[in-house]
Amino acid sequence: MGMSKVKVLFVCLGNICRSPLAEGIFKKKVEEKGLADRFVIDSCGTSNYHIGEQPDRRTIKNALANGVRLNHQGRQFTVQDFNDFDYIVAMDSSNVQNIEKLRPVGSDKQIMLMRSFDEAGLNKDVPDPYYGVENGFQEVFDILDRSIEGLVNHVVLEKGL
Template identity: 40%
Template structure:
């Protein structure tokens, strides 16, 4: 007797920003929360990384952790640097926060298939149609961190819905 495998494959998402201490660890935490709330955390592998090495081994920026905690988020990912060879192989989608991130990561692609994995979170900012990126709040104030979190929550919510719709053929609101 043959047993059918109804398990869905894991979808691996990697969020990228410049240093992996503000936007990408926040996106990591937000998407993790969203997949748990949707009951699909067993189908996702979520991580984040930075383009540069400046903060490798560090916790996220204190201000991002504080603003995230006010929203019930545990933003505690330890910063790491993007590794083109390993990360293009391991992840299905590499989600960048702005156009500079997009250019930096696509320039490291070793094939067209790698390049196609790189997507912009801004393409999923459906509740903020005027936004074309998730601005880096690092040199800003609390308002900048709140805006980044608002945009990331918007983008992650709609990205998750798009992935589920694509994988399962089921539209999610």
């Protein structure tokens, strides 16, 4: 009997900048630890703006410059995600509020803030680079890279991987 996989979901607003990048970084980090087969990793948005779309080309370009390959089609967060995922990680406090609106009755699933693992900006929002300047994407990458390092270590310890 196979061990059940740990399911991790990253959530932002549109699912084309921050959350697919977080998904890609998390995948890379668990691959480097030899744990890729223990995880199901996905991302989504709380809005319906970009369903079916590829990530923002600036995000793809920035990810590649940092050695991370993205392969994701945008989708919207659903009530089912509450049941399907062990860890739901939101990029900012407004995403947390959007997710909470869909919380099923009786669910005690904790919604985590991405930067709850970022000592350089504890519990701050991951800024949305969409309307910003090009180097905003690298700033977001660095924030996510730090935060996800902490998240991976947390999950590995908590799940005994």
